[in-house]
Amino acid sequence: MDSLNKLIAHPTSEHLALLHFVLFAVLLVHVLYVGLVVGGTALSVLFSGFAVANGDAFARRAARRVVMETLGTPAAMLTLGILPIPVILFTCAQIVPDFAHNPVRFVALVLGGAVVAFGLLHAYAKTVQADVSVLKRLPLALAALGVFLATYLVFIGSISLLYDPEYWRFMVLPCQVMFSWHALAKFLQFLCFAGIAVGVRLVLLTPNPDDEDDAQFVATLRKHGAAHALGASMGLPLLMAFHSVHTPVVARSAGFYNAILVCLVFLCLGAHKLWSVITDVEARPRVGVQALVLLGIAVVTVFVQDSGARATALTEENALLVAQMDAEREEALAKYEAAMEEAEGGSAAGDGTLGEQVFKKVCSTCHAFDKKVVGPPLGEAAKKYAGNPQGLIDFVTSPRKIQPDFPNMPKLGLSAKDIRNVATYVLQQVGGGTAPVKPGGGESSQQTKSATPAQPNAVPEPTSPAATAGQAK
Amino acid sequence: MIKRVGGAVLTGYFSLALVATLGLKAYWHDYKSKPVQPIEFPHVKHVQVVGLKCTDCHQYVDKGKHAGIPPMSKCMSCHESAATDRPGVQKLTKYWKNEAPIPWSKVHNLPPFVYFSHKRHVKFFQTNRGIQPNDLCKECHGQVKEMTTVRQVRSLTMGWCVSCHRQNGASVDCYTCHK
Numbered sequence: 001m002d003s004l005n006k007l008i009a010h011p012t013s014e015h016l017a018l019l020h021f022v023l024f025a026v027l028l029v030h031v032l033y034v035g036l037v038v039g040g041t042a043l044s045v046l047f048s049g050f051a052v053a054n055g056d057a058f059a060r061r062a063a064r065r066v067v068m069e070t071l072g073t074p075a076a077m078l079t080l081g082i083l084p085i086p087v088i089l090f091t092c093a094q095i096v097p098d099f100a101h102n103p104v105r106f107v108a109l110v111l112g113g114a115v116v117a118f119g120l121l122h123a124y125a126k127t128v129q130a131d132v133s134v135l136k137r138l139p140l141a142l143a144a145l146g147v148f149l150a151t152y153l154v155f156i157g158s159i160s161l162l163y164d165p166e167y168w169r170f171m172v173l174p175c176q177v178m179f180s181w182h183a184l185a186k187f188l189q190f191l192c193f194a195g196i197a198v199g200v201r202l203v204l205l206t207p208n209p210d211d212e213d214d215a216q217f218v219a220t221l222r223k224h225g226a227a228h229a230l231g232a233s234m235g236l237p238l239l240m241a242f243h244s245v246h247t248p249v250v251a252r253s254a255g256f257y258n259a260i261l262v263c264l265v266f267l268c269l270g271a272h273k274l275w276s277v278i279t280d281v282e283a284r285p286r287v288g289v290q291a292l293v294l295l296g297i298a299v300v301t302v303f304v305q306d307s308g309a310r311a312t313a314l315t316e317e318n319a320l321l322v323a324q325m326d327a328e329r330e331e332a333l334a335k336y337e338a339a340m341e342e343a344e345g346g347s348a349a350g351d352g353t354l355g356e357q358v359f360k361k362v363c364s365t366c367h368a369f370d371k372k373v374v375g376p377p378l379g380e381a382a383k384k385y386a387g388n389p390q391g392l393i394d395f396v397t398s399p400r401k402i403q404p405d406f407p408n409m410p411k412l413g414l415s416a417k418d419i420r421n422v423a424t425y426v427l428q429q430v431g432g433g434t435a436p437v438k439p440g441g442g443e444s445s446q447q448t449k450s451a452t453p454a455q456p457n458a459v460p461e462p463t464s465p466a467a468t469a470g471q472a473k
Numbered sequence: 474m475i476k477r478v479g480g481a482v483l484t485g486y487f488s489l490a491l492v493a494t495l496g497l498k499a500y501w502h503d504y505k506s507k508p509v510q511p512i513e514f515p516h517v518k519h520v521q522v523v524g525l526k527c528t529d530c531h532q533y534v535d536k537g538k539h540a541g542i543p544p545m546s547k548c549m550s551c552h553e554s555a556a557t558d559r560p561g562v563q564k565l566t567k568y569w570k571n572e573a574p575i576p577w578s579k580v581h582n583l584p585p586f587v588y589f590s591h592k593r594h595v596k597f598f599q600t601n602r603g604i605q606p607n608d609l610c611k612e613c614h615g616q617v618k619e620m621t622t623v624r625q626v627r628s629l630t631m632g633w634c635v636s637c638h639r640q641n642g643a644s645v646d647c648y649t650c651h652k
Binding site: 165166167169170234237238240241244245248249250252253254257258260261264265267268271272275276278279280315316317319320323365366373374399407408409410411413 | 523553
């Protein structure tokens with residue numbers, strides 16, 4: 001796990017924003033494709049069942065056509081069905097950021113299930129093409145559907161768990177994800193997406209111009225598709241309401257509810273278009289395209305809502321990562337500046353005039369020379385550094401509590417040069433003289449004395465944030 | 474006719490869903506969202522920049538049931554002179570001069586039938602896990618050091634409490650929390 005965690009980069013805020021966007025985009029494409037595949041297989045099984053029970057010729061033909069239109073080629077299965085899972089896994093690990101966190105580990109498990117499910121589905125598509133009897137090919141389809149549903153219940157649950165951080169450490173087994181209300185609501189939403197995807201695909205079917213019967217067949221199939229998409233669209237508002245009740249408060253925001261409102265408006269408009277397709281068998285293909293666009297916007301809104309919920313839930317955790325990155329960069333920059341000054345043989349003594357400016361701007365908020373303000377009067381406190389400006393520089397660089405009667409002095413974020421100047425000014429004022437000081441401080445200047453200055457952006461030790469977090473624990 | 478009736482039913486159904494969502498949003502806004510505080514206290518600045526520890530201000534966390542809010546005199550010991558140009562500090566000074574308490578909104582609320590002691594939890598983790606009070610706060614309160622005004626990041630539901638009690642071998646007897 002540690003070797004995997006070394007792959008996690010130090011994030012900046014831009015990096016994190018990009019990761020959230022990549023996760024949103026890859027999930028959108030992947031989940032909709034898998035929804036289309038699952039919906040197509042389920043519908044084909046239904047039609048096959050009708051064909052076996054009633055000997056219905058339309059159902060037999062429809063079962064075959066649905067599979068051909070929805071499953072896609074093996075290349076599509078690989079690029080849209082299987083390859084996005086490792087991408088999602090790495091993106092989640094970067095955001096969280098640890099491969100050891102349970103939601104990330106569960107996503108890794110899904111990869112195996114998805115490969116098996118797509119393998120079974122490919123075999124099913126081959127039996128359909130070869131016109132194998134329905135009874136022989138149905139077990140394959142049912143097995144593929146079973147593996148898909150179990151795998152994607154864990155997958156959707158794990159992704160939903162990303163915005164429920166309080167349960168990360170309690171969800172030890174994948175089956176625990178399966179039985180949370182939160183994950184169940186998201187999984188049922190996924191089934192609605194499957195219904196919408198396959199329904200709209202059938203609404204957009206075009207008949208074969210060389211086959212006269214095909215026009216009638218396609219018109220009926222469109223009607224079935226519109227009915228499926230409409231049913232799924234009507235189920236979605238109920239599930240969104242259910243989900244919004246079970247979404248952790250930490251992931252909710254005003255935008256979370258606004259996304260539901262936008263989604264409902266577009267779902268309503270899309271549902272009207274689907275209703276037109278159902279009531280008017282000869283409905284123009286343009287209506288189908290309009291339904292596709294409107295429902296597409298509604299579905300994208302749900303993914304935007306999820307992405308926003310993840311970002312809201314992880315706000316502080318992500319801010320902490322960015323702060324760690326900034327601190328490491330500042331430290332590297334300070335070392336670089338110190339090493340540069342030393343390499344140039346720069347003036348070791350500070351400039352009291354420049355130091356006075358810094359003192360007035362920063363230090364005088366809490367310090368005066370002759371009286372207590374927030375901190376102790378410098379006339380007394382700084383005297384002990386007389387002849388030892390490096391001691392004062394070290395203290396200002398890394399302040400610690402010395403006098404129990406006064407609050408901690410904060411780190412001021414001053415550059416090494418400013419600290420040296422202000423130390424010179426303070427010691428001049430208290431009559432401590434200006435003995436030469438080592439640029440860059442005691443220990444750090446010792447370490448960098450013989451080294452070539454490193455680039456400011458180069459972080460010295462490539463430890464991953466997850467490894468750092470592990471050490472902290 | 475069927476087309477028109479169906480269209481009306483669809484519009485009615487989605488309108489109901491819209492109204493329900495607006496209701497849910499209003500409920501969240503009034504009861505679940507981050508409370509508005511009289512002063513936007515920047516925890517991020519006091520912890521990350523000034524370097525204060527949680528226990529520097531919430532000093533009763535290992536001594537009693539409540540962690541405690543610092544007295545205004547503690548704030549004024551620095552802010553009598555530090556950052557006096559900030560609107561938040563000016564508000565604080567006004568409360569101080571008027572000798573009026575700051576009406577903070579409570580962020581973490583437990584039902585009245587739940588007994589919870591900060592001291593008990595802090596001592597348990599300090600003794601049995603070697604976790605110091607300042608490193609423990611984030612388990613229940615999140616990364617407060619990255620927050621401006623504090624928000625609740627844990628649900629504080631019974632399921633969550635019990636999960637943690639089980640994981641740490643603490644009692645899950647009803648009487649532990651419901652006296």
